[in-house]
Amino acid sequence: xxxxxxxxxxxxxxxxxxxxxxxxxSGREEQAMMTTLAGLVVVLMLVVREIxxxxxxxxxxxxx
Amino acid sequence: METELIRIAGIGIVGAVxxxxxxxxxxEMGMLIGLAFGVLALTLxxxxxxxxxxxxxxxxxxxxxxxxxxxxxxxxxGMAYVTQFAVDACKDAGQHSIASKIEIAGKxxxxxxxxxxxxxxxxxxTTIL
Numbered sequence: 001x002x003x004x005x006x007x008x009x010x011x012x013x014x015x016x017x018x019x020x021x022x023x024x025x026s027g028r029e030e031q032a033m034m035t036t037l038a039g040l041v042v043v044l045m046l047v048v049r050e051i052x053x054x055x056x057x058x059x060x061x062x063x064x
Numbered sequence: 065m066e067t068e069l070i071r072i073a074g075i076g077i078v079g080a081v082x083x084x085x086x087x088x089x090x091x092e093m094g095m096l097i098g099l100a101f102g103v104l105a106l107t108l109x110x111x112x113x114x115x116x117x118x119x120x121x122x123x124x125x126x127x128x129x130x131x132x133x134x135x136x137x138x139x140x141x142g143m144a145y146v147t148q149f150a151v152d153a154c155k156d157a158g159q160h161s162i163a164s165k166i167e168i169a170g171k172x173x174x175x176x177x178x179x180x181x182x183x184x185x186x187x188x189x190t191t192i193l
Contacts, residue, residue: 002104003075003078003104005100005103005104006075006078006079006082006097006100006101006104007082009082009086009093009096009097009100010082010083010085010086010093010097012093013086013089013090013093013094013096013097014085014086016090016093017086017089017090017093020089021089036090039090039093040092040093043093043096044096046100047096047099047100047103050100050103050104050107051099051103053103053107054103054106054107054110054149055146057107057110058106058110058142058145058146059142061110061113061114061117061142062117062138062139062141062142062143062145063135063138063139063142064139064142064143064177
């Protein structure tokens, strides 16, 4: 885990917003919504894994 | 030690800029960038915390204090960190009510962990009297 994670999330965010704009302009609102949702889920999975790691570390450190 | 601080500071600045850029169109992504940065920074610092805890444990062992009294203190500290992290994440997302509920849950749990110390104190007092 490194700075890559933040860059990854930012890249996904920019990509999703561009896709959103393109799809909205071509009149596919529901697909734009789906891309937004998919991007959010992907990023959430990335972040949640790291949060779980952090909490495990804290648990091991402080002994609970 | 210094290199890690500089690293965290640099990542923080880069993360803040990226979060501002992304938040314009997707506020939820900006919030997740903040969360990812928090995880990163705390993970980088975690090793140092381990060293400090080791030091505390060693000092306690040398001073001859009962280890059972120190364990709850460390536990409560860790719980406070976890609670604060979750509360800040929820506040970033604008969910103040969820944040305060997590805070209350954390306080109750910390109290539950701290109760054995209080009982030990009361026991000590009753033996003296």
